[in-house]
Structure formats: C-alpha cells, structure tokens
Amino acid sequence: MIKLKNVSKIYPNGARALLNIDLEIDKGEFVFLVGPSGAGKSTLIKLLYREEIATRGQVIIDNINLMRLKPREVPLVRRNIGVVFQDFKLLPNKTVFENVAFAQQVLGKNKKTVKENTLRTLELVGLDRKMASFPSQLSGGEQQRVCVARALVNRPKILIADEPTGNLDMENALGIMELLDQINKMGTTVVMATHALHIVDMMKKRVVRVEAGRIVEDSKGEASTIGI
Amino acid sequence: MIKLKNVSKIYPNGARALLNIDLEIDKGEFVFLVGPSGAGKSTLIKLLYREEIATRGQVIIDNINLMRLKPREVPLVRRNIGVVFQDFKLLPNKTVFENVAFAQQVLGKNKKTVKENTLRTLELVGLDRKMASFPSQLSGGEQQRVCVARALVNRPKILIADEPTGNLDMENALGIMELLDQINKMGTTVVMATHALHIVDMMKKRVVRVEAGRIVEDSKGEASTIGI
Amino acid sequence: MAFDSARYILLQALQSLKRNIWLSLASVLTVTISLILLGSAVLFLANTAQVAKTFESQLEIAVFLEKDYSREQLSDLQKQLERMEGVASVVLTTREQAVWQFEETMGSDSLLEDLGGINPFPDKFTITATDATLVEGIANKIMAIEGVSKVRYGQGILEKLINFTHWLRWVGITVVAAFSFASLLLISLSIKTNVNSRAKEIQIMRLVGASNAFIRWPFLIEGLIIGLTGALVAILVVGLGYSWLLQYIVTTLAFIPVVANQQFIINVLLLMLLSGMAMGAVASLLSVRAYLKF
Amino acid sequence: MAFDSARYILLQALQSLKRNIWLSLASVLTVTISLILLGSAVLFLANTAQVAKTFESQLEIAVFLEKDYSREQLSDLQKQLERMEGVASVVLTTREQAVWQFEETMGSDSLLEDLGGINPFPDKFTITATDATLVEGIANKIMAIEGVSKVRYGQGILEKLINFTHWLRWVGITVVAAFSFASLLLISLSIKTNVNSRAKEIQIMRLVGASNAFIRWPFLIEGLIIGLTGALVAILVVGLGYSWLLQYIVTTLAFIPVVANQQFIINVLLLMLLSGMAMGAVASLLSVRAYLKF
Numbered sequence A, B: 001m002i003k004l005k006n007v008s009k010i011y012p013n014g015a016r017a018l019l020n021i022d023l024e025i026d027k028g029e030f031v032f033l034v035g036p037s038g039a040g041k042s043t044l045i046k047l048l049y050r051e052e053i054a055t056r057g058q059v060i061i062d063n064i065n066l067m068r069l070k071p072r073e074v075p076l077v078r079r080n081i082g083v084v085f086q087d088f089k090l091l092p093n094k095t096v097f098e099n100v101a102f103a104q105q106v107l108g109k110n111k112k113t114v115k116e117n118t119l120r121t122l123e124l125v126g127l128d129r130k131m132a133s134f135p136s137q138l139s140g141g142e143q144q145r146v147c148v149a150r151a152l153v154n155r156p157k158i159l160i161a162d163e164p165t166g167n168l169d170m171e172n173a174l175g176i177m178e179l180l181d182q183i184n185k186m187g188t189t190v191v192m193a194t195h196a197l198h199i200v201d202m203m204k205k206r207v208v209r210v211e212a213g214r215i216v217e218d219s220k221g222e223a224s225t226i227g228i
Numbered sequence C, D: 001m002a003f004d005s006a007r008y009i010l011l012q013a014l015q016s017l018k019r020n021i022w023l024s025l026a027s028v029l030t031v032t033i034s035l036i037l038l039g040s041a042v043l044f045l046a047n048t049a050q051v052a053k054t055f056e057s058q059l060e061i062a063v064f065l066e067k068d069y070s071r072e073q074l075s076d077l078q079k080q081l082e083r084m085e086g087v088a089s090v091v092l093t094t095r096e097q098a099v100w101q102f103e104e105t106m107g108s109d110s111l112l113e114d115l116g117g118i119n120p121f122p123d124k125f126t127i128t129a130t131d132a133t134l135v136e137g138i139a140n141k142i143m144a145i146e147g148v149s150k151v152r153y154g155q156g157i158l159e160k161l162i163n164f165t166h167w168l169r170w171v172g173i174t175v176v177a178a179f180s181f182a183s184l185l186l187i188s189l190s191i192k193t194n195v196n197s198r199a200k201e202i203q204i205m206r207l208v209g210a211s212n213a214f215i216r217w218p219f220l221i222e223g224l225i226i227g228l229t230g231a232l233v234a235i236l237v238v239g240l241g242y243s244w245l246l247q248y249i250v251t252t253l254a255f256i257p258v259v260a261n262q263q264f265i266i267n268v269l270l271l272m273l274l275s276g277m278a279m280g281a282v283a284s285l286l287s288v289r290a291y292l293k294f
C-alpha cells in the first residue's frame, strides 16, 4: 500500500528532515510513528499525501509513484487519503459543518449524502452540538476533533493522523483511538504520528521510531512496547 | 496575585464557557488546570490576560481589577504576564529570533539586552540552531517551544501556559516542565492548562479541575494525585 | 459537472462575496472607477475626433474673381470648381450679396449710395475641401484658372490646425490607452488581493483533494460578479452623465459638435460591460493560478 | 521613545514593506495613479480658468462713430470712454486704417481709387471690458453718447460664452472633487487591505503587551513611505508631462493660453506630495484603529 524507497527530504533552507528512509506499510496495517520533536515525523507524513516532494528516492502509494505524478492527478490520489493535520488546517470562514461537508463536496457527492455523512461523523467525535460554530469559536480539542471528522468522513483507503490527540483529554483521546481502530478493522490503513506513549503502549500496534531523520527502530512482526 | 470572584463567561454566540467561577491563586504558586476538551480551561486563561472579558464577576490580577481597566492600560498589565498560547500565535513574517526578540522590543529594551536574552532563552528550549527559520519552517513541537521561549524571555511575574507540551515528546516535555519549575522557584506564579496527566501526577502541585465551565475539584492544601 | 457541484460553486462564490464584504465592495468600487475612466476616455476620444473633423471641414478657400462676370459665366465657373478633385462644396457670394453683408457688419444701410453707386466688391466663391490636407493643392490649382484675381486660405493657421487636430487625436488615444492599462492593473490587483487573503483556504482545498477546476470556479464566478456589478454601476454613471452632458451642450452650447449617436453610445456602454466581466474573470484566473502549482 | 525603539519601528516599517512587496507596490501604484489624476485635474482646472478668462477678456465692444470727426475730437472721445467704469482698454481704428485693413482682407490694393476717393468707412473704437458681465451695461451707456452711430457686441454669443466659461469652471471643480475623493478612497482601501492582511500580526502584538503607539508607528511610517513614493512618481509624471505639454503648445499652438507660471506649477506638485503623505498616514491610522479597540 505504502512504500518508501531510500527517501531523503532536504528543505530548501538546508534542513535535513529525512535521510535514506526505507519503509513499507501493508494494506490494513496500523502504524505508529514516534520520535522526538523535530525528528521528521510530520515530514514523512507530508510526503505520503504529497504536500512535500522527496528530494531523493521513491514514494509509492497504492501502486502510484508520487514522484512521477502529473500535477493534474494529485487531487485524485489525495481523495483516497484522509489526513488529520498537526495544525488542523480548518477553513476559518466555514462553520464546523461546512468544513466537514467540504471534503465530500470536493468529490461531487450529492447534497443528501453529504448532509447525512457529516452529521453522523460529527456525532462520532462528539461535536454535533457545535455544528454551526466557526473554528475560532472552538476550544483547541474541539478543533482537533473537527479535523479528525473531516479526515474520516470519506472513508478513505488510507488515514494519516499527525498528533491527533495532542490537545485532547484522556477520555476524548481514547474515543478517537477507538474510532481509528474501528476504521482500521474495516480495512483502512492507518498511519499515526504521536507523542502519547501511553496510547502507543495500550494499542499494541506496529511502532516505527524516527530520530534525526532516520528510522532507528521498527517493531514490525513483534507486538512491542516502547518506553520513554 | 490572581483572584476570580463569581466569574461567568458566555460567548456572544451563547456558548456558556464558564459559570460562577471562584478561584484564588497566591504569589509564587504553581497551579495545573485540568479537565476535558471544551471544559473552559482556555477561556479561564484568556480572562487572566484580558483576551476575553468576563460576562459577570470580577477578575483581579496583582490588585488590578481587569474589569475596570482603561483600554490604554491593558498593555501595561499584559507586560507582567507571559503567555504560551494553545495555538502558538507566532508572527508568520518574523523569524524565530525576531518572534522572541519582539516581546522585549515591545517593552523598549535596548538592542544588546534583547539579543542576549533571546539567545539565552532559545538555548534553554533547545532551539538556538533554528533561530533564522520562519515558523512555517518548524515542526509542531519546535513552534511550541518558540512560544514557550517568548513567554519566558521577559521573566514575567505571572506565567500562563495553555497546553505547552501538547506537541512535545516526553523528553522535551520534561525539559519544559523543568524550566517552568525553575521559573516558579524564582518567584513567578505559574498557571498551566494541560491534558498530560502523567506530568500533573509527577509534578505534585496544586490541581484545579474544570468541567463544563465549573470548578469541580481543587487540591489546594493537599499534595494530590488526580487520576483519569 | 453535476448539478450539486454547480449549485455548490455558485453558493461558494456568493458566500465568499458576503463574508469578505468590504474587500468585495472595494473591488467593485475599483472596477467602477476604472470603467468610468475607460468609458469617459472613449467618449472623449470620439468627441475629440468629431471636433477635429468639424474644424477641418470648416477650413475654407476664398476665391475672389476679377470684375464683371455674368450670371452664366459664374455658374459655369462654379460647376468647374465643383468638379475638381477634393472639393466638397462651392458657395457663391455675388458682389451684391457682399454689399449687404458689409452693410450688415458695419451697421450702415446706405453704403452703395455713399459710394456713389459704385460697388467695390468682387464676386467670391467659398470652397470647402473633403480633407484638410488637400486644401493647399486645390488652392494652387484654382490660382491658375483664368479670371481668378486672388485665392485666400488660412496658409499660416492651416498647418497649425491640422497639427492641432492630430495632436488632439493622439492625446485621446494616449488617454484611452493609459486608462485601459490602469483599469486592468487595478482590477487584477484588487482580485489578486482577494485571492491572496484566501491563500490558506486554497491550500487547504487542495490538500483535501479538490481539483483545480473545483477551486477555480468559485473564484471565477466571484470575479465575474464583481466585474459585472462594477460595470453596471459605471454604465449607469457614464450613461446618465453623458446624456445629461449632451442635453446641456445641445441646448446651451450648440456650436460645439457632439457625438449623440445612440448606437455608438450603446456600443461604448456594452464595451464597458464586457471589459468589466472579462477583466474580473481574467484577473481571478490569473490570481488563482499561482496557488494551483503542484 | 528610546532610540532603540525608534530604530526598531523604522526597521519594522521597511521590513514589512519588503516582505509584502507586491502589496506595497500595488499601494504605491494606486497612490501614483490617484495623484496623477489629482495633479492633472488641478492643472486642467487652472488652464480652464485661464482659457475662460482669455475668452472673456477678448469680448469686445465695437463703437462706430458718425462721420467727420477731427483728431482732437476723437482723442477726447477716447479719453471719455477710457474713464468709464469697467472699461479695460480702448483702441481707435480711424477711417484710413479701416481702408487699409479692408484692402488687406480683400486682396485689393486700389480700393479708394476704385471708389473715386470716397472713404465709406466710419471711425471705430474697439473697447474691452474688465469683466464679461459688464459688457452689456457699458455698451448701453456708450449708445447714449452723442456722435455714436452704432454700438455692436456679441449680443447673442455673449451670454453663451459667459455660460460656457462658467460651465468649464464648474466641470473643472467637479473633476477635481471627484478625483480627490477617488484618490482618498483608493489609498485608504489599499492601506486597509495591507493592514487587514496583518490583522493577526496586530492581534499578536497586542497580546504580548505592545502599546497602541508602538503598534501604530510602523504602520504610520509605512503609510508615509507608500504615500511619499507614490507621490514622487506622480510628481515626476505630471511635472515632466506638463512641461512637455507646455513646450508643445507654446511652440505649436501659441493661440491657446496656458498656465506656465513656475511658482504655480511647483505649488501643484507640492500639493501632490503633501496629499500623498497625508493620505498615506491618515489611511494607515484609520485602518489600524479598528484593531486597537480593547
């Protein structure tokens, strides 16, 4: 499903975010990305939905080589990927409902389906009562949950979540993790970057540890627990 | 130092964020604000530096009643308060160095002092090497640490931190907590909203729990440990 | 594109206009000002050309004849002059008419009597040319005709007048060109600002998988609406203003030649409408383009 | 404010101009266009007034005398006319001069001989008034003087001309007012957009404890710089353009009266400079104000 071959990412200002990364994630897997601040987790994730382009190496998603993608085809690839952004990226001029509905309207879904899906997903993350609020009128954790709802609403083949519980209390965080687990069980591949090691410990999934741009540990095969 | 008397905050759209809050924090105290997402922690914090104004009740900081403050005097009060914002609020057009230096230039400090202070504080949060980067060129955790540096740099009388470790790995988070503890020991009053209960447990400080806009628990006097 | 998408896109455009209401109004105002300038410039140019043409067509050649021609001789001569290339009209002022005119001018009513019945005036033809540049050639040819005693035309002033009309035309064209350029620049700057203020929005739309067309359409529609609204206001101002001006000049200053051709005015207003919409659309597309590079 | 703060504020303004370079250039362009319009309008108005004045001052009263006046009588009469209220100048054309002029016009050189030595022309005074509105009154008074046979002035055309010059003035003032308004609007819109695009910046500055003055100064300086730059470009364009125009008109179209007064032109350019800076500063302050409410 996801294949990175000898990938390096050096930002224009010279920051060496990723160095010779090799990573393979199968369809239906659930993978945690962990590592210290600035290790390169978000950069790796941005390569998967082509917000950034690798400086060297190949990134292959669903048998499509992102390095060879025509600009016109980029939206088509992104439609199969749901993303929870670390900085939320909600549209400030749209309400909670509109923000979640938007991701479906982009695909040309009809009005009724859009409405139903949006309401159901907002209920799942516990935000049906904040539907008409604008992002600036939400608490940090509420914004984060809107972002989760937007990523889930299209039932994407791949779900990518960058620190989706950073602003959530334990209860809400566990609720989100349960959602991700359910989605994963229904066949969606999940990649999640996080600092919440107690959650990683609890979930007992594959863990990839990144440090200074390199993969230093990969628990593939073993059901591992990684301490501090 | 900080006194809230029967404070309520109802946002213009009708959201009841805080209801009849009474809270007193002494000079030199270290207080954790905990509670579920949307409980009202950030709202309480925003009242302290007057980003929001209470709908009812009195907010008194350092013997100044914020409800009776003239607009002209607001900046003077804010200069005694360092704030780590939940959404960072870094100036996107300024580099890391400039963002931290800015908070001092505002006070009219001279160039040399500004430079020294900035460099020292950036070192403390481990970002001296990212000095020339713009916020958009930083990882989530790095942005958060810039925000911490900006709040600390003026050695404020009161330090307010809204979820200052949400995007940080355990190691960096502990580093920041150590910094806050040091500053607190040197006399600064610290108020910190957080979801990281393991940190709260570890620090053994006063804990105020907010739920649905009300204070439901306050460990003042006891050295408490609050579970999930 | 499905009906729901089309509906969505129109709603988007309207919503965005409403939520950025001040910026939208600013854009409309810019379009309005620009198009008022454009429309006024075109009308000014047209009137300049009209005045120039009138100036030129009024350049006359005065031909004085030797004394004592009979009626028949005069009418033969007139026919000969009318047949000449470049001659637009030939008007005869006989010696008798000249006396009346002189009496009229001098305020006397007994000139011939005063002079003892002797008429001092010669017969005279007044000739206009089809084109001001031909005047000199025609004058020279007439000079050679037998029986002509003197030919006069504004030798010195003629060149100045031709110069001046050319200069007026040139100024008119420059003004139109400058204003068109300024209009385009201002509209595209205004819409570009509008788009810039939503750079983040566009980026997020791209990240959730919106196609370029899907992103572009609402902005295109928005640009069209801004352009259209601005154009309509400008058309109202220029249309009413010009018709008021025509009214004023025709009743009060009839000696100034104005362009009052209905069809022409309608064409100018249509030009403004199309310019507004086209500029709005083009400016939108150019502005979004920068954000659609992958 | 300390030196470091002043230095910081200037640096801020320059940096902000540089980092928002396109928006800054757009603002400068807007200021330039607006001030070119303003400057041109003022110069146009001044020239309109000049032309109007020339028109009016050229309104003449022709006074034809009864025959047979002696030199002395003529010069007495001239003195009497010159003493009249509202009379600016009195020029005498004697009967003899009239014959020469006529011969010149008609292309004849033997008029008197042809007429048997009888001069048909009366003596004539040509009078100009200090003000066009006085012409009719003067004419009526002269009519009553003994020895005057006929008084002529552009009865019909006079009112039209007065009308026209007033109208020209009125148009000029309207144009200046409209352009001044448009200038102010465009500049403040442009700077407002500039400030809007930094709403977040201002909010953050406030949150870290910056005083209103501290926030305002860089924007004020920025507005001043934008206004100044725009004004300088506009001054260059208008200054060079007008001096070129003067050159052209004076050499080629000398019959058009132009305003070539150096001091006046410098004043207009200074007006543009001050307008640009003032508008920039005022627009900045008004734009930031909205964000400084606590």
Ligand SMILES: Nc1ncnc2c1ncn2[C@@H]1O[C@H](COP(=O)(O)OP(=O)(O)OP(=O)(O)O)[C@@H](O)[C@H]1O
Binding pocket: A011, A012, A013, A015, A016, A017, A035, A036, A037, A038, A039, A040, A041, A042, A043, A044, A086, B130, B136, B137, B138, B139, B140, B141, B142, B167, B168, B169
């Ligand atoms: N756009 C950019 N331009 C330049 N450097 C960048 C950019 N984005 C990230 N970096 C740098 O690349 C490195 C890796 O960043 P990345 O965001 O991938 O870290 P991360 O593992 O997600 O960290 P965190 O846990 O703090 O979010 C960091 O040192 C960061 O400063």
Ligand SMILES: Nc1ncnc2c1ncn2[C@@H]1O[C@H](COP(=O)(O)OP(=O)(O)OP(=O)(O)O)[C@@H](O)[C@H]1O
Binding pocket: A130, A136, A137, A138, A139, A140, A141, A142, A167, A168, A169, B011, B012, B013, B015, B016, B017, B035, B036, B037, B038, B039, B040, B041, B042, B043, B044, B086
């Ligand atoms: N500007 C606003 N306008 C309207 N409602 C608001 C606004 N800000 C916050 N709220 C609402 O007030 C309530 C409390 O918000 P607050 O940000 O204080 O929560 P919090 O405790 O900080 O939550 P989190 O842990 O998720 O950051 C929430 O229900 C939120 O939706």
Ligand SMILES: [Mg+2]
Binding pocket: A041, A042, A043, A086, A162, B139, B140, B141
């Ligand atoms: Mg990250």
Ligand SMILES: [Mg+2]
Binding pocket: A139, A140, A141, B041, B042, B043, B086, B162
């Ligand atoms: Mg909060």
